[in-house]
Amino acid sequence: MWVRVKSMVFVGVTMSALFGILSTAFEGKVVAYLPFEPPAIIQAVSHRNLLGNDPRDCSWLLIYILSSIVFRPAIQKTLGTTPQNNPSPFGSMFEQPTK
Secondary structure (H helix, E strand, O other): OHHHHHHHHHHHHHHHHHHHHHHHHOOOOOOEEOOOOOOHHHHHHHOOOOOOOOOOEEOHHHHHHHHHHHHHHHHHHHHOOOOOOOOOOOOOOOOOOOO
């Protein structure tokens, strides 16, 4: 159990450090140009701290969020901190009883 806690803390600290480094490196810079106009909720993230009015400009924050969604499970699997496959000790009501 302590191995999982330690590796989860390691992943959290690493992602926080990476967030700080990227924040200072790409502040105010357009890193991507989206081929569509994102919805208003996503525009708040994709156009954060950018100059100009083009909603299709993309800041580093959207790329960071999407990559953390993609790479976090791979990192957790590598470090052995993936959640359990069957969290319920009682099973499912759709399972056949074993004899």
